Amino acid sequence: MPERPEIIVASTAGFCPGVKNAIDKALELAKSADRPIYTLGPLIHNRQVIETLREKNIRSVKDVSEIKEKGAILVIRAHGIPPALEAEIRSMSLEVVDATCPLVKHVHRAIAACAEKGCDTVIVGDKDHAEVIGLLGYARGRGRVISGPEEAAALPRMDKVNIVAQTTQEESVFLAAVEAVRGKARELTVSNTICKPTKDRQRETVEAARVADLVIVVGGRNSANTARLLQICEKLAPAAVHIETEEDLDVGLLRGKRTIFVTAGASTPTWMVEKVVSYVRGLTGAGSSLREQLQLLWRLGITSGGYTALAAAALSYICMKLEGAPISQKFIMMSGLFVLSLHMVNRAEEKGAAAPDKARRLLFVRFKSATKSAAFLSGALAVLLSGTLGWQVLLPAAVFWGAGMLYPHKPFSGQGEFAYFPASKDILTALGWAFFCAYVPGIWHGSILLKSTHLAVIFALLLVFIRSVMFGVAHAHSDMMVGKENFYKAAGPKLTYLTLSAMFVFLETVLVLLIKMGWKPGLALALFSGLFYYPVLMLFFYFRKIPERITSETLIDSQFLLLALLTWTAR
Numbered sequence: 375m376p377e378r379p380e381i382i383v384a385s386t387a388g389f390c391p392g393v394k395n396a397i398d399k400a401l402e403l404a405k406s407a408d409r410p411i412y413t414l415g416p417l418i419h420n421r422q423v424i425e426t427l428r429e430k431n432i433r434s435v436k437d438v439s440e441i442k443e444k445g446a447i448l449v450i451r452a453h454g455i456p457p458a459l460e461a462e463i464r465s466m467s468l469e470v471v472d473a474t475c476p477l478v479k480h481v482h483r484a485i486a487a488c489a490e491k492g493c494d495t496v497i498v499g500d501k502d503h504a505e506v507i508g509l510l511g512y513a514r515g516r517g518r519v520i521s522g523p524e525e526a527a528a529l530p531r532m533d534k535v536n537i538v539a540q541t542t543q544e545e546s547v548f549l550a551a552v553e554a555v556r557g558k559a560r561e562l563t564v565s566n567t568i569c570k571p572t573k574d575r576q577r578e579t580v581e582a583a584r585v586a587d588l589v590i591v592v593g594g595r596n597s598a599n600t601a602r603l604l605q606i607c608e609k610l611a612p613a614a615v616h617i618e619t620e621e622d623l624d625v626g627l628l629r630g631k632r633t634i635f636v637t638a639g640a641s642t643p644t645w646m647v648e649k650v651v652s653y654v655r656g657l658t659g660a661g662s663s664l665r666e667q668l669q670l671l672w673r674l675g676i677t678s679g680g681y682t683a684l685a686a687a688a689l690s691y692i693c694m695k696l697e698g699a700p701i702s703q704k705f706i707m708m709s710g711l712f713v714l715s716l717h718m719v720n721r722a723e724e725k726g727a728a729a730p731d732k733a734r735r736l737l738f739v740r741f742k743s744a745t746k747s748a749a750f751l752s753g754a755l756a757v758l759l760s761g762t763l764g765w766q767v768l769l770p771a772a773v774f775w776g777a778g779m780l781y782p783h784k785p786f787s788g789q790g791e792f793a794y795f796p797a798s799k800d801i802l803t804a805l806g807w808a809f810f811c812a813y814v815p816g817i818w819h820g821s822i823l824l825k826s827t828h829l830a831v832i833f834a835l836l837l838v839f840i841r842s843v844m845f846g847v848a849h850a851h852s853d854m855m856v857g858k859e860n861f862y863k864a865a866g867p868k869l870t871y872l873t874l875s876a877m878f879v880f881l882e883t884v885l886v887l888l889i890k891m892g893w894k895p896g897l898a899l900a901l902f903s904g905l906f907y908y909p910v911l912m913l914f915f916y917f918r919k920i921p922e923r924i925t926s927e928t929l930i931d932s933q934f935l936l937l938a939l940l941t942w943t944a945r
């Protein structure tokens with residue numbers, strides 16, 4: 375490969391909001407329900423995600439008659455279904471959970487309103503697609519489907535017509551169909567119902583495909599919107615290919631390419647796109663460069679939890695400063711080891727959810743036993759060290775560690791109540807870190823009853839809670855299967871950002887008061903200014919400018935190192 379190509383990755387790649395919502399609903403049910411869960415047709419057209427769902431006992435049926443268990447749960451997928459079928463399944467002894475995308479429901483309403491006025495509906499879409507079958511059901515027998523302008527000629531003359539699009543339709547096809555249908559109707563209402571996520575995805579695809587030598591479209595074989603993206607790209611780029619996984623990629627296609635654009639369908643998880651991108655990077659000669667080696671090292675540091683352990687050690691240092699305790703390397707090490715151990719254990723259990731990139735493969739596949747042993751040994755060492763401080767430290771340390779080790783396993787995260795408790799993961803993480811980083815130094819220093827230690831504990835609790843919630847946001851954005859054990863998933867975006875902002879304001883207010891009272895003003899000022907890092911990051915997250923998972927995690931944990939640095943420089 376003579377020259378390293380530029381790889382452009384679509385910012386719109388990954389699950390669309392409708393698919394994301396349907397998957398989240400099904401996963402939440404899998405956690406809380408003790409009955410079988412079915413979906414009417416595959417929840418999404420992505421084999422890898424379907425396999426992961428099957429592991430969680432979420433199965434798809436073609437027809438409701440296949441469901442034999444009374445009281446089973448049936449999830450209506452994002453595409454929606456015809457109203458007659460919905461009425462039929464609601465009359466059966468099933469619990470029906472409607473995960474129809476609100477944007478598809480909007481089209482249902484538009485068609486139903488038109489049918490009520492006695493006008494005809496023309497749908498521009500694939501007549502065999504589940505969404506179109508559902509849409510047609512709302513037209514009360516006055517609906518017709520055309521795939522594009524060519525089929526408009528076969529339409530009869532009509533009086534009043536409403537023309538709508540399948541939500542994933544290509545816009546140029548829809549607009550051409552509108553013009554073709556115009557001659558067939560006395561009065562034509564145009565409802566451009568292509569959803570915004572699809573429009574954004576197509577717009578970005580058109581722009582990037584024009585400058586690319588090769589477009590790689592990642593998505594399920596049966597995904598209609600992935601096929602449509604490919605059609606768009608084939609018209610614009612010299613070469614375009616549709617692959618389901620990186621294994622489908624013909625390596626010869628990469629030869630001589632200067633610009634490669636990677637995009638994906640609405641039901642392709644971000645981690646699958648990342649996997650393809652890292653594969654292409656590796657193949658194009660990038661894997662051997664120093665930059666790539668450093669990148670791998672960085673990914674290993676983040677994935678293994680090494681950087682998070684460093685963040686915990688930094689927090690320990692900050693808390694000791696706040697408490698006025700002498701800096702103890704033992705406590706710094708203890709916090710780091712404790713966090714490292716639990717981070718590794720939790721990461722190892724993220725199977726089927728996260729991208730098995732090179733770092734993950736090395737840590738959790740190739741050197742799985744070594745990683746597991748390291749996770750156990752570092753945790754055990756942290757607990758042993760805590761034992762040197764007496765039983766009142768040893769006991770809670772062992773409880774926290776035990777709970778953290780068991781957390782990713784059934785019954786704790788499977789159908790158990792514990793993990794289902796909203797925000798349980800964030801709360802437990804905050805408690806564990808606050809215990810090791812703030813409470814233990816306080817006990818040892820004899821300042822546990824002093825206000826400075828209370829302050830350090832509250833500071834650590836809130837800061838780690840914010841960190842953990844932001845991790846949840848980043849993971850959800852990467853299409854990892856996170857559930858309501860994450861505050862973000864339990865509370866939704868608005869309440870999440872409101873809560874995080876309130877916590878930030880509370881911490882800053884306390885620090886301002888301390889500065890005014892003249893209590894360690896240098897330290898309080900350092901923390902006050904350093905803490906502004908998080909709201910800036912939150913703003914980026916809020917406006918969905920969320921980098922890929924490894925970068926996000928690095929940025930989130932860097933808050934602790936920044937604060938430790940400022941604390942160190944403070945007088």
Ligand code: SF4
Nearest residue numbers: 390392475477541569
């Ligand atoms: S493609 Fe658009 S309409 Fe369809 S499920 Fe996704 S967001 Fe909803």
